Amino acid sequence: MIPERLEPYREVAPRGSIELLIRLAERVAGRRFLHVSPSRFGAGSTELLNRAIPILRDLGVDAGWEVIVGNPEFYAAIDKLERNLAGLDAMVTETALSVQAQTATRNAAALTLDADMVMVHDLAPLSLVRHRPRKGRWVWRCHGDLSRAYRRAWYLVRRDLERYDAAVFSLPKFSPRLPIPTLIVHPSIDPLSEKNRDLPRFEVTQILERLGVPRDKPIVLQVAPYARSKEPAALIRAYRLAKKYVECRLVLAGWGAGDNPEGRAVLGEVQEIAAGDSDVHVLVLPPDAAVEINALQRGAAIVVHRPVYEDFGLSVAEAMWKGKPVIGSYAGGIGAQVIPEVTGYIVTSTEGAAFRIRQLLEDPELMARLGGAAREYVRRAFLITRHMGDYLAVLASLS
Secondary structure (H helix, E strand, O other): OOOOOOHHHHHOOOOOHHHHHHHHHHHOOOOEEEEEEOOOOOOOHHHHHHHHHHHHHHOOOEEEEEEOOOOHHHHHHHHHHHHHHOOOOOOOOHHHHHHHHHHHHHHHHHOOOOOOEEEEEOOOOHHHHHHOOOOOEEEEEOOOOOOOOOHHHHHHHHHHHOOOOEEEEOOHHHOOOOOOOEEEOOOOEOOOOOOOOOOOHHHHHHHHHHHOOOOOOOEEEEEOOOOHHHOHHHHHHHHHHHHOOOOOEEEEEEOOOOOOHHHHHHHHHHHHHHOOOOOEEEEEOOOOOHHHHHHHHHHOOEEEEOOOOOOOOOHHHHHHHOOOOEEEOOOOOHHHHOOEOOOEEEOOOHHHHHHHHHHHHHOHHHHHHHHHHHHHHHHHHOEHHHHHHHHHHHHHHHO
16 A cells, blocks of 8 residues: 555656555565754755655654754864865864764764664764664765865765765765765655645746746746856856847846855845846845745746756756756766756856757747656656665665
8 A cells, every 4th residue: 555645756756666665665674774964954965854754654664863963163164074075175174073073972972873774964974983883784875076075085084984884975976986885876856845846827926926027038047056156147148148139037046145255245246247137137035945946947948057066956857847948067967967958958158058048949849848858857867756765775785
């Protein structure tokens, strides 16, 4: 019998996906599967766990979720180390590493870490492995890209990572060479979440009206935090090149400008560049603007996401799920989601982006064909049902 919570996924997931999940869950019956993460709130892995844990329990899996807790000094140290691993800063202090180790020790004493398999998400709880119980297998789930990590930072992280039984990365190119088994699991979206569920046309219209975005012209959309790596100014230039030939509006929807000096500076620059152009809409969204992002993506004609640096970039799959062709870059996991000339285009310049915007807007049939292929590709490759199946397969094979 299919659990009630899983029944709606049969309407959107590939045929047989739910039955496969049930069989995998039966195979791991009686085994405890524990996740440890830095938080219960936010996007990315946390968003997935909030949706996946209840479903796994409905499947009969003994799934648990613990969260590591630290002080402001700890989170500042983790942020510094994450930037080093992303290749953005060049200095890791011994004090920061000491704070991380002390926090892990305190949390290990407070958390219940007994399980057949413990999956530790991201960097903050990494050092918990020093206190692992004798029983059970431990897996580190890295959601970022470590291919550009500074050597010293990678050496320090690797010392803890070698204590794990396996590591899971989102793409092969994100993983440095390791002496433990390395597994690849693509991230996913939940098609029934607020950010991705179907919205009636009238609701999309109401939300866009509330955001001050008219629908009298085709909308070119970018959804991304205000950061230099996302290149919002370059998209404005591409839009203006395309607009010489086709009518359109540009919507930049972002966040991260409130408590981030770089975000505030980038937002100011974008607002200055866009000043005087009534067809450019610069939106500042709150962190929990899931339904607004959903409506913007559904109301758009084309979605552009061309960062110079990215992890996996699930906002691409989110837009594709709404049937939108995506114009992207080769950064991070975008190339794994956008199939050139099938679900969208990969471009390497502002002029290339402008050309593809114009091409799509001048050819509605092409836009519809690419958008339909994009949705189908996400349905087969990037939905939460496939993701949970991958995790259950890891549990079955390692424990």
